[in-house]
Amino acid sequence: MADVLNHLSNNLPRRKFDAVIVGAGGAGMRCSLQLAEAGYSVAVLSKVFPTRSHTVAAQGGIGASLGNMSEDNWYWHMFDTVKGSDYLGDQDAIEFMCREAPKVVYELEHFGMPFDRNPDGTIYQRPFGGHTANFGEKPVQRACAAADRTGHALLHTLYQRNVRARTQFFVEWMALDLIRDSEGDCVGVIALEMETGQVMILEAKVTVLATGGAGRIWQASTNAFINTGDGMGMAARAGIPLEDMEFWQFHPTGVAGAGVLITEGVRGEGGILLNKHGERFMERYAPTLKDLAPRDFVSRSMDQEIKEGRGAGPDGDHVLLKLDHLGAETIMKRLPSIREIAIKFANVDPIKDPIPVVPTIHYQMGGIPTNYHGQVVVPKDGNPNAVLGGLYAIGECACVSVHGANRLGTNSLLDLLVFGRAAGNHIVASKLKDGAQKPLPRDAGDNALARLARIDGSKSGENAQDVANDIRRTMQAHCGVFRTSELLEQGVQKILEIEARGNDIHVKDKSQVFNTARVEALEVANLIETAKATIVSAEARKESRGAHAHRDYPERDDASWIKHTLWFSEGNRLDYKPVTLKPLTVETFQPKARTF
Incomplete structure (x- = not known):
C-alpha cells in the first residue's frame, strides 16, 4: 500500500510558491497583502469565496486605544487584556498587540475601510465588555466600528487590496495535510480542489495557517458551518501540539434556539440584559461594569439566572436583551444588521420588543502555539518554544497567547490584523524569498491520499454527518458553560468512541466534481482532533479560570495552574509550558482577583 501511495504522490500535480496561506479570512488576507506587496508569489487557499470567510460575521468593532471618544492609552488596553485573560495570557504578546493596535486601525482607514465617523471626522468608537479607563475605574470607548458590520467591511477592504496586489486566490480548495521534511520543517500542503476533485501538492518556502476556529464541534454555535478546525487537525496530524484548547468562549448573546450572534456592540450602545421579572440582573454580579463585564463573566451570570428559575419564555431557558429604549434612530443607524437578525431569527423587532438570548459557543482561545511573530513553536531539546521552520499560524487557529483563558470583545479582529501583519513582516x-525551495519528502501527501482512498473505496460504514452530530451533542452535554469532573470524564470516553467510528466513514456518492459529502467526510477528521484536544485538556485542568468554569474546583489556582496546556494527538497526551509573565518594556501585571 505504501508503494502505491508513494507512486500516486510522486505523480500528483505540483505548483510552487514563495508562500501558501491556508484561509482567506482577516488574518490570511492581512498577511497575504504584506507578502504580495513585497513581491512574493502568494497562493491563498479558501473553502469559500474570500469575502464569505467567517470574519465577515464579526459585528462589534476593532479594539484600539485611539482616544477619539474618551481618554485612553495602550497601557490601559494591555491591563484590560491581561485581566480579561484571567492572567493566562502571555504579557509580551499582549503588549505587542496593544501597542500595534492604533497603527493597524489607521492603516485600514487609509485602505478605505468605511468606519462610522464622529462629527469631527474621527473614527467612531463604542464601549465594549471589559474595556476600561484608568485600570478598571470606568468603561471606555475603544471599539472602532463600522455600524454592526465591522467584519464585513474589514474583509471587503482587505480583499480589494489583495486583488490590487495580485494575490492568487484558490477558491473552493480544501487543504488536507501539511508536508514536513526529514528535518521537521514545513515545505507545503496537499490540497483538494472541490470543483474537480483533483488533489495537488502546493510547495512553499513558507506556509501560513489562517483557517479560523472550530466552533462547529458544538451543537449551539455562532460559527459558520465551514469552521471545522481544519488548521488544528492538520497541525495535530503533523505532530504539532495544540495549546490551551480547554478555553472556549461562550458569547453571552446568541439568539435563543438559533445560535446566531447578537454583537456585544448592542450592550456597548446601551442595551441591557433582563430576567423574566424585568430585573437588570447584571447589577448584582458586576456592579461597576454591569452588562459590559467580560464575556465569561456575563455568560456564567446568565446561566445562573436561568438555572435558578429566573429565565424567560415558556420554558424559562433564556434571558432578554432589551434595546427599545435606545430609540429607532440609534438602532437603525448603529445596529441595522442586529434588527434584521432579530426579525429573521427571533421573530421580534427590537425597536419594540426584547431579543431572547442565551450563551452560545463563539470563539476558541487556544490553538496552534506561536510566538508574536506568528512562527509556530514546539517543545524541543528542553526549549518549550522552539521555532518550527517554514510554518506560521495566525488568527483564531493560532494561540499567541494574547487571549489566555478569556478573550475581550474586539480583540479578535485586532488579533487578525496585528498578527497577520506581523507574520507578513x-x-x-x-x-525567505531569496532562499531555495526545500525538496519534498518521498512520502509527501501519503497520509491524505490514504484517507481519501479509504473514503472513496468504502462499501459501507458510518455517515459523516451522523458522526459530526454525535461529536456536537457530546461536547454540548459534557463541556458546556459549567463543567464537572464526572461530565468531563464521561465526555472523554464518548469522544474516543466517536473517534473509532470516524475511521469508518462511508460516502455513497463516489463522484469527484463538487462532491460535498466527500468534503464533509474529510472535515470529520479535523472535528475529532479538535474535540479530543478540547475535552482531554479540560478534564485535566482542576481549577476554574476564565471560560473554564469547573464546579468541582470553583476557585482559580494560581500556584498550580498558571501554565499553558499542550495536547499531543500521538498518544492523546498532555504536557505543559510556562506562561510568559514578563512584558516587552513594562512591569509585569501580577495576578489579582477579577472584579467588575
Whole structure:
C-alpha cells in the first residue's frame, strides 16, 4: 500500500510558491497583502469565496486605544487584556498587540475601510465588555466600528487590496495535510480542489495557517458551518501540539434556539440584559461594569439566572436583551444588521420588543502555539518554544497567547490584523524569498491520499454527518458553560468512541466534481482532533479560570495552574509550558482577583 501511495504522490500535480496561506479570512488576507506587496508569489487557499470567510460575521468593532471618544492609552488596553485573560495570557504578546493596535486601525482607514465617523471626522468608537479607563475605574470607548458590520467591511477592504496586489486566490480548495521534511520543517500542503476533485501538492518556502476556529464541534454555535478546525487537525496530524484548547468562549448573546450572534456592540450602545421579572440582573454580579463585564463573566451570570428559575419564555431557558429604549434612530443607524437578525431569527423587532438570548459557543482561545511573530513553536531539546521552520499560524487557529483563558470583545479582529501583519513582516524580513525551495519528502501527501482512498473505496460504514452530530451533542452535554469532573470524564470516553467510528466513514456518492459529502467526510477528521484536544485538556485542568468554569474546583489556582496546556494527538497526551509573565518594556501585571 505504501508503494502505491508513494507512486500516486510522486505523480500528483505540483505548483510552487514563495508562500501558501491556508484561509482567506482577516488574518490570511492581512498577511497575504504584506507578502504580495513585497513581491512574493502568494497562493491563498479558501473553502469559500474570500469575502464569505467567517470574519465577515464579526459585528462589534476593532479594539484600539485611539482616544477619539474618551481618554485612553495602550497601557490601559494591555491591563484590560491581561485581566480579561484571567492572567493566562502571555504579557509580551499582549503588549505587542496593544501597542500595534492604533497603527493597524489607521492603516485600514487609509485602505478605505468605511468606519462610522464622529462629527469631527474621527473614527467612531463604542464601549465594549471589559474595556476600561484608568485600570478598571470606568468603561471606555475603544471599539472602532463600522455600524454592526465591522467584519464585513474589514474583509471587503482587505480583499480589494489583495486583488490590487495580485494575490492568487484558490477558491473552493480544501487543504488536507501539511508536508514536513526529514528535518521537521514545513515545505507545503496537499490540497483538494472541490470543483474537480483533483488533489495537488502546493510547495512553499513558507506556509501560513489562517483557517479560523472550530466552533462547529458544538451543537449551539455562532460559527459558520465551514469552521471545522481544519488548521488544528492538520497541525495535530503533523505532530504539532495544540495549546490551551480547554478555553472556549461562550458569547453571552446568541439568539435563543438559533445560535446566531447578537454583537456585544448592542450592550456597548446601551442595551441591557433582563430576567423574566424585568430585573437588570447584571447589577448584582458586576456592579461597576454591569452588562459590559467580560464575556465569561456575563455568560456564567446568565446561566445562573436561568438555572435558578429566573429565565424567560415558556420554558424559562433564556434571558432578554432589551434595546427599545435606545430609540429607532440609534438602532437603525448603529445596529441595522442586529434588527434584521432579530426579525429573521427571533421573530421580534427590537425597536419594540426584547431579543431572547442565551450563551452560545463563539470563539476558541487556544490553538496552534506561536510566538508574536506568528512562527509556530514546539517543545524541543528542553526549549518549550522552539521555532518550527517554514510554518506560521495566525488568527483564531493560532494561540499567541494574547487571549489566555478569556478573550475581550474586539480583540479578535485586532488579533487578525496585528498578527497577520506581523507574520507578513517577519517573513519579508527573514528574506525567505531569496532562499531555495526545500525538496519534498518521498512520502509527501501519503497520509491524505490514504484517507481519501479509504473514503472513496468504502462499501459501507458510518455517515459523516451522523458522526459530526454525535461529536456536537457530546461536547454540548459534557463541556458546556459549567463543567464537572464526572461530565468531563464521561465526555472523554464518548469522544474516543466517536473517534473509532470516524475511521469508518462511508460516502455513497463516489463522484469527484463538487462532491460535498466527500468534503464533509474529510472535515470529520479535523472535528475529532479538535474535540479530543478540547475535552482531554479540560478534564485535566482542576481549577476554574476564565471560560473554564469547573464546579468541582470553583476557585482559580494560581500556584498550580498558571501554565499553558499542550495536547499531543500521538498518544492523546498532555504536557505543559510556562506562561510568559514578563512584558516587552513594562512591569509585569501580577495576578489579582477579577472584579467588575
